[in-house]
Amino acid sequence: MLNKLSIDKVYETQDGHRLAIYTKGNPEKPAVICLHGGPGGNIQPNSFDIFNLDEWFVIAFDQRGCGQSTPFATLENNTIFHSVEDIEGIRKLYNLQQVTLSGGSYGTTLALAYAIKYPEHVSQMVLRGIFLGRDEDTAWLYQEGASYFYPEVHERFKANFTNEQKDNLIQSYYHIFKTKSEDVVKQYAKQWADWEGAIVKLVPEQEMEVEITPTDISIGLLECHYFANHMFFESDNYILDNAEKYKNIPTIIVHGRYDVDCRPSGAFELKQKMSQCELYFAPTSGHSGSEPEIKQFLTKSFDNLVSERKA
Secondary structure, eight states, X not given: OOOOOOOOEEEEOTTSOEEEEEEEEOTTSOEEEEEOOTTTOXXXXXXXXXXXXXXXXXXXXXXXXXXXXXXXXXXXXXXXXXXXXXXXXXXXXXXXXXXXXXXXTHHHHHHHHHHHHOGGGEEEEEXXXXXXXXXXXXXXXXXXXXXXXXXXXXXXXXXXXXXXXXXXHHHHHHHHHHHSOHHHHHHHHHHHHHHHHTTSSSXXXXXXXXXXXXXXXXXXXXXXXXXXXXXXXXXXXXXXXXXXXXXXXXXXXXXXXXXXXXXXXXXXXXXXXXXXXXXXXXXXXXXXXXXXXXXXXXXXXXXXXXXXXXX
């Protein structure tokens, strides 16, 4: 369920989107831009929990089509590269020369995509649950891979399709989202969101919400839109192919050892491409940023960055 935060500013793009921005902390301290996951997630009140707000100025925003940004759940002018330019616009809006990027899951993909284009404006990155956005990553999550760990849940995810349609579930869902009525789209978006929501924690939630929430809709529509279009990348391995652009940016990564959503191997591959990267595998955690071990490590990481700054 979406817990509404008080909007600090609205960033209006040149192509018709209005992005809700939330800020907390000390404007006199170094700025962090916080990037939520999805695509299609949103900023929650607990998104700020890992920061000492006396020592950081935290800027968070709902990405295109998500949360309190408008128009809601639209696919028009909605790609990762639009969001890269949104980050750049928000940086300029707050008159910042450099920022720390903090992102989780798809938020790591977006942070890295921004760092590829604007490395000079990134002082450091703190990333959780690396997602490289390759076809193999989305196939693992939706087609075959994560399904081995949660077969009964995956059966529900694919139950309403023919055997032929099951051969490419992402494209089959995308066809539904592009061609069916609003009520049907909502039902299938809920199925999509329920699948992913069931596998993000080491110990899954016992019951999923029956109600179809706005976040279910934006998660289902936007994730499928991005993944059916191969993240809109010019090459399948776009993030790692362009590592030369960001490899020298100091980076901290935490990744759950038992992350079924985004495989730990992706975090390891990214670390191998970087020259100033610390990778920590949380030994008893899944994917979610709310896993206690992951949350504790992220909090400690930002506290350590403050200590280094003051040293």
